[in-house]
Amino acid sequence: MSRSEGTLKLVILAAIWTALLLAPNWMPLLGGYTALGTRVLVLGLAAMSVNFLLGFTGVLSFGHAAYFGLGAYGAGFCLKFLAPSTPLSLLCGMLLGGIAGALLGALIVRRRGVYFAMVTIAFGQVFYYIAFRWSSVTGGDDGLRGFSRQPLDFGLFSIDILSNPTYFYYFVLVCFALITAVMAFILRSPFGRTMIAIRENERRARFLGIPVERHIWIAFTLSCFFMGLAGALYALTNNFADPRGLHYSQSGDFVMMAVMGGMRTFWGPLLGAAVFVVLQDYLSSITINWMSFVGMLFVAVVLLFPRGILGVFGPRAKA
Amino acid sequence: MTQLLLFNVTNGLIIGAFYVLMALGLSLILNLSNVINFAHGGFLVIGGYIAYTITPYVGFWGALLIAPPLTAILGLIIERVLIRPLYGRDPLYSLLLTFGLAFIVEDGTRFIWGAQGKPVTIPAILAQPLSNEFFFITGYRLFMVAMVIIAVALLFGLLRYTRLGIRIRAGTLDLETVAAMGVNVRMLRSLNFAVGIFLAGLSGVLAAGQLGLEPTMGTGLLMPSFIAIIVGGVGSLTGTLLGGLLIGVASGVTAVYFPSASEAVMYVMMAIVLLVRPRGLLGEEGMMT
Numbered sequence: 001m002s003r004s005e006g007t008l009k010l011v012i013l014a015a016i017w018t019a020l021l022l023a024p025n026w027m028p029l030l031g032g033y034t035a036l037g038t039r040v041l042v043l044g045l046a047a048m049s050v051n052f053l054l055g056f057t058g059v060l061s062f063g064h065a066a067y068f069g070l071g072a073y074g075a076g077f078c079l080k081f082l083a084p085s086t087p088l089s090l091l092c093g094m095l096l097g098g099i100a101g102a103l104l105g106a107l108i109v110r111r112r113g114v115y116f117a118m119v120t121i122a123f124g125q126v127f128y129y130i131a132f133r134w135s136s137v138t139g140g141d142d143g144l145r146g147f148s149r150q151p152l153d154f155g156l157f158s159i160d161i162l163s164n165p166t167y168f169y170y171f172v173l174v175c176f177a178l179i180t181a182v183m184a185f186i187l188r189s190p191f192g193r194t195m196i197a198i199r200e201n202e203r204r205a206r207f208l209g210i211p212v213e214r215h216i217w218i219a220f221t222l223s224c225f226f227m228g229l230a231g232a233l234y235a236l237t238n239n240f241a242d243p244r245g246l247h248y249s250q251s252g253d254f255v256m257m258a259v260m261g262g263m264r265t266f267w268g269p270l271l272g273a274a275v276f277v278v279l280q281d282y283l284s285s286i287t288i289n290w291m292s293f294v295g296m297l298f299v300a301v302v303l304l305f306p307r308g309i310l311g312v313f314g315p316r317a318k319a
Numbered sequence: 320m321t322q323l324l325l326f327n328v329t330n331g332l333i334i335g336a337f338y339v340l341m342a343l344g345l346s347l348i349l350n351l352s353n354v355i356n357f358a359h360g361g362f363l364v365i366g367g368y369i370a371y372t373i374t375p376y377v378g379f380w381g382a383l384l385i386a387p388p389l390t391a392i393l394g395l396i397i398e399r400v401l402i403r404p405l406y407g408r409d410p411l412y413s414l415l416l417t418f419g420l421a422f423i424v425e426d427g428t429r430f431i432w433g434a435q436g437k438p439v440t441i442p443a444i445l446a447q448p449l450s451n452e453f454f455f456i457t458g459y460r461l462f463m464v465a466m467v468i469i470a471v472a473l474l475f476g477l478l479r480y481t482r483l484g485i486r487i488r489a490g491t492l493d494l495e496t497v498a499a500m501g502v503n504v505r506m507l508r509s510l511n512f513a514v515g516i517f518l519a520g521l522s523g524v525l526a527a528g529q530l531g532l533e534p535t536m537g538t539g540l541l542m543p544s545f546i547a548i549i550v551g552g553v554g555s556l557t558g559t560l561l562g563g564l565l566i567g568v569a570s571g572v573t574a575v576y577f578p579s580a581s582e583a584v585m586y587v588m589m590a591i592v593l594l595v596r597p598r599g600l601l602g603e604e605g606m607m608t
Binding site for chain 2: 062113114117119255256289291295306
């Protein structure tokens with residue numbers, strides 16, 4: 001990396017964080033609202049978690065919504081039945097999503113390509129059906145209700161993230177910053193480099209003596225932990241866990257966000273999520289046929305911008 | 320109890336026959352073109368609604384004859400315009416594209432025909448139960464199973480004995496060599512896609528007569544078809560056939576004892592198969608990786 005490239009990266013990074021930090025200030029000017037910003041941040045984190053696997057390990061999981069939804073239910077169960085504590089609920093959601101991912105991942109990682117995608121979709125649906133059918137515990141089709149996020153208690157003072165959306169936005173932003181920092185750290189580590197090596201040429205990586213299956217399993221599990229945390233944050237955002245959050249069509253949305261933003265870039269999925277969420281919010285307010293428009297967006301992105309918004313500016317890579 | 324069990328096994332076999340028709344089409348497209356066709360359920364719905372629309376003019380038999388080819392032609396056009404540019408690219412893209420198509424189809428059918436379920440009238444001769452004791456075996460159900468058997472037999476005959484079928488099977492194993500031997504691979508993929516969509520259209524017409532029509536019915540049938548393919552073994556059409564019937568019967572039997580677990584049992588079966596025999600029941604070594 002040349003020096004000017006490094007400076008450019010720093011400038012972009014500073015711009016992203018400034019925009020995120022000041023979002024509650026500038027979003028209302030453009031007709032947005034703070035809760036929309038929170039949604040973008042949470043779904044962006046989910047899309048980045050999917051992309052951790054998709055863009056950097058080159059493994060197509062189309063069932064990641066399951067771990068997102070598990071995170072949401074985990075947080076909900078914790079707040080409802082265990083203890084009314086926001087940090088604990090995040091931990092519960094993350095563990096539920098991550099552990100489920102670790103177990104199923106062990107079954108899945110030996111498949112590749114389309115077959116990997118098919119198996120991940122099918123296993124993802126298991127959790128959808130459990131949430132949908134086991135209504136005495138999960139609330140079934142109505143979703144899990146009757147819990148709400150709790151003010152953060154630091155002993156001396158507490159921060160009311162429940163009734164103040166701006167405080168909650170900053171709370172989500174702190175979580176987002178922590179997770180993205182962990183992701184960036186992993187991607188820069190030798191392990192992250194190995195993931196990229198597997199993406200670029202799996203056979204060569206295997207010949208170099210890299211245990212490919214184990215690496216993919218670890219990457220899968222890590223991304224499920226991130227996903228679980230994003231799901232837990234989503235449950236806190238809505239004070240509600242929705243079975244449709246586990247459905248494979250939600251997975252499709254996440255993959256779409258990653259692809260639309262640019263799946264070979266670190267920040268692309270966040271941008272994709274922003275575009276997707278804002279567009280969906282807008283379309284569903286003006287037309288009942290928003291599903292068709294989202295479908296057409298899928299078709300258009302695949303045929304016209306397969307490398308995503310950021311991919312267009314980045315160095316040429318094969319799509 | 321025996322009758323109840325028999326009732327549910329029969330039910331399971333009939334549902335399984337549906338899964339088989341869907342899954343065979345999906346499997347054909349997956350094997351040759353490496354495309355997971357998420358819109359397959361959408362094509363089923365289109366087939367059903369075409370049948371619903373033309374039944375008043377041509378009757379049920381006419382619809383059965385006309386709707387599947389019409390669906391196949393629509394499939395051919397979509398393959399030509401939207402999916403063909405994606406061959407040879409990361410399978411992610413065709414997956415996303417057909418995923419978007421499924422959205423458009425579901426919303427489009429709702430727009431054109433309304434969200435309400437639509438009944439398709441079946442001929443009176445097929446609507447009667449065969450006997451009082453076996454009230455659940457109506458003529459239509461037998462007819463459906465017969466149609467599925469005929470379709471499957473024709474498909475396997477096509478693959479076994481015709482030039483097109485032999486090329487499809489060869490292309491599944493090694494498309495590059497088939498191309499090198501002078502076969503027009505583009506054409507082959509298009510025809511293969513059309514055959515798969517024809518099967519989806521046929522299951523749509525049959526499903527319309529049994530279950531009535533709703534814009535969302537395709538998505539519900541898609542997931543069991545995926546499982547049928549995975550259980551049966553990717554790359555093996557006989558495996559898909561077996562897988563579809565197995566999960567149909569398994570969910571039918573489970574419905575007797577634990578009604579709420581009738582969907583879960585399919586996933587349990589899939590997990591067991593993947594644990595014990597990762598390539599699926601009849602899958603060939605190496606096809607899954």
